[in-house]
Every structure is written in C-alpha cells, then in structure tokens.
Amino acid sequence: MPGEFAARDAQDLMAYPFFSLSKSHRVAPIDFAAGNVAIRVEAVPDHGMATIWDADILIWAASQIVEARDAGLRTSRLLAATPYEILRFIGRRTGARDYQRLKAALDRLQSTTVSTTLRQAVQGRRHRFSWINEWKERTDGLGRPDGIEMIVPDWFYSCVLDDALVLTIDRAYFDLTGGLERWLYRIVRKHGGHQRRGWRFDLRHLHQKSGSLSVFKRFVFELRDIIRRQPLPGYTLRLEGGTGGRMMLAFAPSAPCGQAVDSFMLSGTQGHVPSGTTDTCYREPKQGVRPSSAREIRLLNLESNKESNFRTRARAVEGLIQSTARALGTGRARHRTEVPMDTSQTASKALPDTLELPFNTRAKGDEA
Numbered sequence: 001m002p003g004e005f006a007a008r009d010a011q012d013l014m015a016y017p018f019f020s021l022s023k024s025h026r027v028a029p030i031d032f033a034a035g036n037v038a039i040r041v042e043a044v045p046d047h048g049m050a051t052i053w054d055a056d057i058l059i060w061a062a063s064q065i066v067e068a069r070d071a072g073l074r075t076s077r078l079l080a081a082t083p084y085e086i087l088r089f090i091g092r093r094t095g096a097r098d099y100q101r102l103k104a105a106l107d108r109l110q111s112t113t114v115s116t117t118l119r120q121a122v123q124g125r126r127h128r129f130s131w132i133n134e135w136k137e138r139t140d141g142l143g144r145p146d147g148i149e150m151i152v153p154d155w156f157y158s159c160v161l162d163d164a165l166v167l168t169i170d171r172a173y174f175d176l177t178g179g180l181e182r183w184l185y186r187i188v189r190k191h192g193g194h195q196r197r198g199w200r201f202d203l204r205h206l207h208q209k210s211g212s213l214s215v216f217k218r219f220v221f222e223l224r225d226i227i228r229r230q231p232l233p234g235y236t237l238r239l240e241g242g243t244g245g246r247m248m249l250a251f252a253p254s255a256p257c258g259q260a261v262d263s264f265m266l267s268g269t270q271g272h273v274p275s276g277t278t279d280t281c282y283r284e285p286k287q288g289v290r291p292s293s294a295r296e297i298r299l300l301n302l303e304s305n306k307e308s309n310f311r312t313r314a315r316a317v318e319g320l321i322q323s324t325a326r327a328l329g330t331g332r333a334r335h336r337t338e339v340p341m342d343t344s345q346t347a348s349k350a351l352p353d354t355l356e357l358p359f360n361t362r363a364k365g366d367e368a
Contacts, residue, residue, distance in 0.1 A: 001067045006168045007089075008063045010159045012118055013055065014167065014186035017041070017211025020049040021179035030211040036123055039116045041211075047104075050112040050131055052182050054105040056090040056174065058131060061152055062160045063089070069161065077157045080138065082147040091174035106135050106150065119159070129153035172233035180222050183210055185232045188251045192235060198252025202242065206249055223249065 016039055020026040025048040030041040043049035061079055068075050083102050087094050092102075109131040117126055135150040159165045169189055176182045187209070192199040201209075207219045214222070227237045236254040239247055 001064050001071070002085075005063065005067050007059055007171055007173070008066050008160075008166050009059050009169050009186065009189075010062055010156065011165045011167055011190050012159055013058065014190040015209075016116075016118065017209060018050075018114060019052040019055050019183075019211075021052055021183055021210065021212050023051060023053065023179070026051075026213070028213060032208070032211060034209075037116070037118050038126070039114070039118065042113050042115075043108075044111045047108045047111045050105075050108040052179050054108050054131075056092075057086065057102075057105060057109060058152075058156065059169070060086050060089050061150070061156075062166060065157070065160050066166060075161075077133075077152050077154065078149065079152065080147060080149045091171070106132060106148070110135060114155075116155075119155070127155050129155050131156070170233040176231060178222075178226070178231075180210070180212070180219075181226050181231055184223075184226060184237075185235070188232060188235050188237075192251050192253065198235075198250060200240065200242075200248045200250045203247045203249060220247075 016037070017030050017032050018039065018041055020030075020043075027043050027045050027048060029043070030039065030049075032039040041049065064079060064081075065075050083099050084094050087098055087102060092098050110133070111130070113128060113130050115126050115128045117124060120127055130153065133151040133153055135148060137148055138146040140146040167189060169186075173182065173185055176185060187201075187206075188199070191201075203220060203223070204216070206223075207216050210219070212219055224239070226232075227239060230236060232251075234253060235251050237249065237251045240250045242248040
C-alpha cells in the first residue's frame with residue numbers, strides 16, 4: 001500500500017516480552033509466565049534474538065495489512081515491498097548501510113522462535129512460530145534487485161486482522177532511541193490508552209514483564225532517568241508509593257500544549273494555571289532573587305568571617321562605649337578606647353565577645 005497512513009501495532013506484542021531491549025547480541029532466552037499466559041523466546045547464536053528495533057518491520061507489516069483490508073482489498077500473509085518503502089515508513093535512512101541492517105533484522109526475525117499459550121483455543125496448548133516464516137530478495141528480468149518478499153506467521157496475521165487486537169501508535173515512537181523507553185511506550189499505549197486517570201504498574205511486575213537482562217536496581221535506575229526526561233509521546237510518567245512500601249509507575253495521557261484539559265494542574269506558581277497557554281503548558285517559576293515583604297533591617301552577621309569583619313566589629317565596640325558614656329553623663333565620653341586594628345587571626349581571637357566597661361554603668365535613676 002503506497003502513501004502515508006497510520007502506524008499500527010498488535011496489542012499482544014505491546015503487552016508481553018517478545019523482543020530483546022538491547023542492540024547487543026542476545027542469545028539468552030526470554031521466559032515469562034503470568035496466569036494462563038506462558039511465553040518462551042529463543043534465539044540462535046548466529047543471528048541473536050530479534051530486537052525491539054527489528055519489531056518495526058512487524059509494525060510496518062501490521063499497518064500494511066490493516067490499511068489494505070480497510071481499503072477493501074484481499075490480504076494474505078505474503079507481503080512484497082522495496083527496502084526503501086519499509087525504511088521510509090519506520091523512519092530510517094535509506095543508504096546502503098541501512099539496507100544491510102534491514103536484511104540483518106529480517107534474519108533475526110526469521111531465526112527467532114516463539115512458543116506461547118497466548119490466544120490458544122485450548123488452555124495450556126502452545127503455538128510455536130518465527131516472526132517471519134521466510135523471506136527472499138526479488139529481482140527483475142535483468143537480475144537487478146526488485147524488492148523483497150516475506151511471509152508472516154498465522155499467529156501474527158490473525159492477531160492483526162482482529163480489530164480489537166490492533167492499536168494506532170504515534171509515529172514519534174520511531175524516534176525513540178532507547179530499547180526500554182520504546183518498550184515502555186508500547187506497554188503504556190496498550191494499558192493506559194486514552195484513559196483520563198491512566199494506569200499503574202508495580203515496578204517488580206514491570207521488570208518481569210520487560211524480559212530485560214538488567215538487574216532490578218539497574219532497571220529502576222533507567223526508569224527514573226526516563227521519568228526525568230519524559231520522552232514518551234502523548235504520556236506523562238511518575239513514580240508513586242504503593243501499599244507495603246512498593247513503588248508504582250503511574251502514567252496518564254498528557255494534553256498537548258495549546259489544548260484544554262479536563263481540569264487544572266498545579267504549575268508551581270500561585271494558584272492554578274490552565275494548559276491552554278502559549279509556549280509551554282506548565283512553566284515552573286524561575287529561581288532567583290524574590291522580593292521580600294520584611295521591612296526590618298537585620299543585624300550584620302559578624303560571626304561568619306571574623307577576619308574580614310574585624311574592623312567593622314572594632315568600630316562597633318568603640319561606638320558602643322562612647323554612646324554608653326554619653327548616656328550616663330560621665331566624663332568618660334572623652335576617653336577614647338584604643339582598639340587594635342590588626343586584622344590577623346591572632347588579633348581577632350584576642351577580642352572578647354563581651355566587654356566589661358571600666359566605669360560604673362549604673363547612674364542615678366538609670367538602668368544601663
């Protein structure tokens with residue numbers, strides 16, 4: 001099917017661990033079991049396990065089948081296209097090196113085998129298949145390359161033809177560079193959808209559901225970095241505390257800038273700020289000097305740096321003595337107290353915090 005149309009993904013592929021989340025060569029199998037669902041994904045050493053980037057080809061295939069069906073055309077498990085068309089659809093470059101990478105991805109999809117009880121009529125019965133049953137390069141009458149052909153498995157084909165098992169995804173998904181954030185978008189899109197309140201996942205269960213080889217601590221560390229960056233198109237992530245001290249990943253649809261939302265959200269400013277504003281939806285106040293309502297002038301902090309403030313302190317002591325003498329009406333006001341102006345550390349330590357005045361501080365009828 002030529003032209004631009006929506007990208008579609010199979011919900012079963014979005015909800016369960018079917019692919020490696022790393023670009024490195026993985027041979028270790030994926031084993032997942034939850035309730036009546038059991039999945040085992042195996043790879044061969046020559047090619048390694050199909051990655052979540054290789055799954056972009058399956059997204060292209062699902063989109064082609066659904067688009068052809070909706071156009072009233074007869075569909076089948078056999079698809080034919082040029083590498084250029086596939087690469088353009090999944091947001092890749094179209095150089096010679098990219099063609100070689102596409103062929104390597106097809107090899108991994110063909111050599112990776114899946115055994116699962118998911119969507120089986122008889123409970124506990126397994127269906128075993130490869131993501132691509134076979135593929136080949138086509139040539140024209142002169143022997144020049146003329147595209148490729150591939151046959152997708154019946155398990156995948158049936159899943160795509162079922163309207164309830166296919167979801168439209170944001171094309172910005174293809175721009176996500178990390179394996180974990182790609183997988184996270186797919187599971188968020190599957191479970192969160194467009195629900196106003198979103199969805200929540202226990203982190204331990206989420207780690208198991210990812211099929212990642214990373215230990216749990218490393219998984220949480222990478223998850224926190226994704227929450228900090230917020231790269232998932234259309235969704236906002238956050239961590240919440242659950243019962244028993246468990247941590248939960250919460251996600252909900254985020255309204256694009258310039259569009260209204262159902263309620264007001266705090267932006268860190270005074271009062272509520274709607275999201276239908278220009279520029280950014282929720283702008284945090286800039287950190288800087290804030291005006292103060294206090295009118296009182298505070299005392300100098302002379303204890304923070306005794307060396308640099310010694311002269312100021314000495315003059316303050318001298319002024320205190322003279323003002324006290326004048327208040328008492330004694331002749332001592334003519335006496336000028338000699339205070340050393342040495343700013344060295346030794347002189348600073350020699351000056352006491354309180355001074356005993358060398359004259360009588362009590363006058364008749366006065367309290368000093």
